[in-house]
Amino acid sequence: MISVVILGAGNLATHLFKAFHKASEISVKQWFNRSLKPLEPYKNLTETTDDITSLKAADIYILAVSDDAIAGVSSKLPTGNQLVLHTSGSVSIHDLDKSYKRGVFYPLQTFSKNASMDFANVPICIETIDKKDLPVLKELAAAIGSKTYKVNSDQRRALHLAAVYVNNFTNQLFRVAHEITESQSVEFDILKPLILETAKKVQELSPYSVQTGPAKRNDKKTINKHLKLLDNEHHKAIYELLTSSIKKTHGR
Amino acid sequence: MISVVILGAGNLATHLFKAFHKASEISVKQWFNRSLKPLEPYKNLTETTDDITSLKAADIYILAVSDDAIAGVSSKLPTGNQLVLHTSGSVSIHDLDKSYKRGVFYPLQTFSKNASMDFANVPICIETIDKKDLPVLKELAAAIGSKTYKVNSDQRRALHLAAVYVNNFTNQLFRVAHEITESQSVEFDILKPLILETAKKVQELSPYSVQTGPAKRNDKKTINKHLKLLDNEHHKAIYELLTSSIKKTHGR
Structure with missing residues (x-):
């Protein structure tokens, strides 16, 4: 049984x-947050507190707080033998x-706030700083069904950066597509199966090998047709940059 | 029963x-291509031909040829009462x-070439030019399990353009992420669940409403950290443009 104290309420x-609470191998001893309000709905499931000086002993303290708060919160923790973890993609382990x-x-x-994961x-x-602490991290992840990857801080930062491309930037391309379809009063819904299929394809094959389209083919006629259609300068800049990016990748 | 002749072998x-052949309400009378070679594997399933002057009568001739070939092929078809369809996103119906x-x-x-769909x-x-011809198109689609959307040529062109953003450009962002992870010798696999979840999220909610991340929050500290990490000018240009695009969308 791994005992855990959670800090933060985002x-x-x-x-x-929720995941720890469901896992039979994990016991959430306590949940801390500066304000008790967001913890209200869970107060019958675990002990909640807003007093950082009264944290219970546990195997693991897990800091799910904002990046800027990590160093500050970790410096205020009561002394003890617990393993202190942060959950950030871009903060150094040495900030703890x-x-x-x-x-x-x-x-x-x-x-997502409301959807379960x-x-x-x-x-x-x-x-971990000490490799002796790795096994308990693996156990914690396994207890909630997650796969673990041992990555160093540089690799984690690279992943955090790459995640912005595949999540935020990708989602912004969906937004631009939404604006384009709306401008012609056509349903964005029509694009949804294509969006899903595009994500599914790279689960098995590399993005390089599955690329298609006018930029990859260097099909100037279609590219020019598209550029003529784009009256939004902003959409056009994205079209031009990503077209040149694809050409570069595929040696056109 | 709808009888169909297919033209093209891409x-x-x-x-x-394959879809028409499986559908009980559709009979593929003939399959034409300039060269018989790509049709070889199917010659026992339907009649194949490379002679456009000997096409059989059918309810529908469906042109699945390259955009540039549509006008030419359609002008060579034998006279008859068939409905002639092209399958392109960017070619006018009047090219037929x-x-x-x-x-x-x-x-x-x-x-994909090998994966079934x-x-x-x-x-x-x-x-369609004549709205009397719409019902048979709907039947054809329904017979293979597809949903239909009636769109005019301008709307179709907008969809074709939007599809480049959600497919080719999105896939290129996956490629950039792949390059970033490779540069730190970390597995691209770690990003795959995020890629899938990003696509799933917009199946139910708008891209606008699900956006998150440093650009949306105008979190300059993280943005600057990321820009410092990017030593590839090309990756950096994409980061900057899409960050400014997100800021614009979300009024930052």
Whole structure:
């Protein structure tokens, strides 16, 4: 049985609490947040507190707080033998206070406030100062059904950056597509199966090998047709940059 | 029973043949291609020909040929009462020869050479010169399990353009992410669940409403960290443009 104290009450903290609470091998001893309000709905499931000086002893303290708060919160933790983990993609493991055993437990996924998340679909990037602490991180992840990947801080930062491309930037391309379809009063719904298929294709094959389209073929006629259709300068800039990017990748 | 002649032997033609062949309400009378070679594997399933002057009578001739070939092929068809359809997203319905009943049957999806495609996941955009011809197009699509959307030529062109953003450009972002992870010798696999979840999210909610990340929050600290990490000028240009695009969309 792994005993855990969760710190923070955001999206990730809440998803972690739910997953930990369900796992038979994990006991959530306590849940801390500066304000008790967001913890209200869970107060019958675990002990909640807003007093950081009264944290219970546990195997693991997991900090699911904002990046900027990690160093500050970790310096205020009561002394003890616990392993202190942060959950951020871009913060160094060395931001954690030196008095503790330290590690990182970074779930690489996008969490929605209301939708539940199956942690089988959440890869967890783990890192520890002392490699003796790795097994318990693996157990913690396994208990909620997640796969773990041992990555160092540079690799984690690269993943965090790459995640912006495949999540935020990709989603912005969907937004631009939405604007384009709306401008012609046509349903964005028509594009949804293509969006899903595009994501499914790269589950098995590399993005390089599945690329198609006018830029890959260097089909100037279609590219020029498209550029003529684009009256939004902003959409056009994205079209031009990504077309040149594809050409570069495929040696056109 | 709808009788069909297929023209062309590319990816789409082959997927359409397989779907039509399986559908009990459709009979593929003949399959034409300039060269018989790609039709070899199917010659026991339907009549194949490379002689456009000897096409059989059928309810529908479906042109799954390259955009540039549509006008030429349609002008060489034998006279008859068939409905002639092209399958392109960017070619006008008026490129088809005027002597025939004309329509467009544009499947908005990405097809792989080897993977099979369930046409339930392929929305078909339909258009006809004469609205009396619409019902048979709907029947044809329904017979292979596809949903139809009636769109005019301008709308179809907008969809074709938007499809480049959600398919080719999105896939290129996956490629950039692949390059970033490779540069730190970390597995691209770790990003795959996030890629899938990003596509799933917009199946139910708008891309606008699900956006997250440093650009949306105008989190300059993280943005600057990311820009510093990017040593590839090309990756950096994409980061900057899409960050400014997200800021614009979300009024930052």
